[in-house]
């Protein structure tokens with residue numbers, strides 16, 4: 337398996353960051369066997385949030401989502417691990433925390449379907465696009 341198929345992208349969203357849950361979320365990520373190979377605190381502008389979520393531009397919640405995602409600092413990171421995209425989606429749980437399983441990050445920390453604590457890429461292709469949106473390859477380190 338190439339390195340490409342072994343990374344995913346995540347954001348600790350403004351609600352979870354503001355609530356001071358970043359440390360606990362990163363601990364869950366590391367305990368699940370992922371390595372953090374890039375990471376930074378940053379804040380999206382409204383315009384950048386719109387770009388990041390362009391795929392949802394026709395959805396009714398798009399405007400609210402962009403306002404929310406640009407409302408405060410986030411922690412953006414690239415995670416490395418076996419089958420990273422699929423395993424990380426399992427670890428974060430369902431979009432709506434009401435449907436998220438016990439032991440998932442969203443079950444523990446999400447406030448609502450919108451303020452749902454974390455983002456996780458949904459495909460290898462999007463993991464690469466989203467990682468590049470926040471980090472240059474120069475800023476990424478393999479921990480192997």
Ligand code: GDP
Pocket residue numbers: 397400401430431449450451452455456458
């Ligand atoms: P994800 O892959 O589980 O993050 O879910 P999606 O790609 O479908 O949606 C992207 C993000 O939009 C979610 O993580 C939520 O923050 C937000 N979102 C999704 N569905 C809804 C909704 O029905 N209402 C609102 N307000 N936000 C939503």
